[in-house]
Amino acid sequence: MSGDERYDAALIGILQNEGNVVNFLDVFYSFLFRKTDFFRIMLSPTDKYGFQAGVARKLILAGFKKYESMASELNARLKAQYEKSLAEESANMIAENVADEVEVVTSEETTPQQQVNQSENIKELPKIADPQPLGQEQSSSSAMEVSAEKEVLPSNTRDIAEVSSQSIMAVASTVTSTTTAATSQESNHADQVTSGENLASSEMSDTKNNPDNDPELEKLQKIYQANSESYNGAIRENYTWSQSILDLDIRVKVPAHIKKGRDVKVDIGRKHMKVSYVDQQLPKSSQLVALVDGELSWDVHKDEAFWSLVPGEHIHISLEKVRDRWWDSLLTTEPKISVRKIDAQRPITELDDESQAKIEEMMYNERQKQLGLPQSHEKNMHEMLKKAWDVEGSPFRGQPFDLSKVNISQGGSFGTGSM
Incomplete structure (x- = not known):
């Protein structure tokens, strides 16, 4: 049983007794108030109990943001799955409708009367410079046939274009190429060969010059995405970082003997971050050992930054971005990730x-x-x-x-x- 689950029985018992989440939270805060120094404000730096003003509030917000981010990511995945299922259902329905209509057009073209009309239309084609409505000199049955075809094909095109799905676009492409093959087969074949050569050349060029196609980077990012501490971010030598569109979550490793907040120092600037710990074995003039010291890739709100120490493990730092954007690196000196290969969907709750x-x-x-x-x-x-x-x-x-x-x-x- 994980550490998050071993207290579930006790917590569920409290929740059932209180009847709702609001009362449950009140019990939790009451316990912190009565039995701990969580809400006690340090009156001087020498106080051994309590926190500096505002620190307790930031700790609560940090916990809230952590699970809010996890919930947003889960909601985004569920929404993507829902939209994918809708698109697949739409694709199936459109494909069936298109198949039925194409079958009807094909069967009509095989009738003797329409074969005669088609022959007449082909004879008239050299006299027509642009596609225009049929003239009075054509037979009424021929005009009705062309009109019927015009009614069928735009309807297919409109229906297909309204659904934003790769599979549906493929069906539209198939129908379009089928209806035009009778009059421009040789021209289309030449265009397809040229297009295929250009596409192959373009793909080779992209693979060679675009770092997004680096197979090693792709393997690493799969590892990053599988870890909640590096989700949409990266794992580095002595720290990990993850991100949402709004903020950053950083964990800097500390030696096992670092147990107290006074043994570390965290300096956050608008575009700079330095994290150090105190090594008592070194001379006093050089006791601060830097764990992370570098320029941030983009600006953050330094006044909104806060951190906490997990004794013997890491320093947890939360930063709020100045601009809503995806970062390809935490520090300017570290290797860049591909923002095209992260979960770049923005949760609906974060939109205006x-x-x-x-x-x-x-x-x-x-x-x-x-x-x-x-x-x-x-x-x-x-x-x-x-x-x-x-x-x-x-x-x-x-x-x-x-x-x-x-x-x-x-x-x-x-x-x-x-x-």
């Missing part, structure tokens, strides 16, 4: 209210679309139509509200059903 609202609306619309129900913009359009249905000058005034009498285009404009 407007961005959160937009993401929630997108997720809602995706669910509505899967269920065949109106999306948010469609609901808004329906509400507008309902309000305007019976106003002065409306052609529908006095009639029951009926959406089937109105044609709503994809761009949002509308007209009467007879148009």
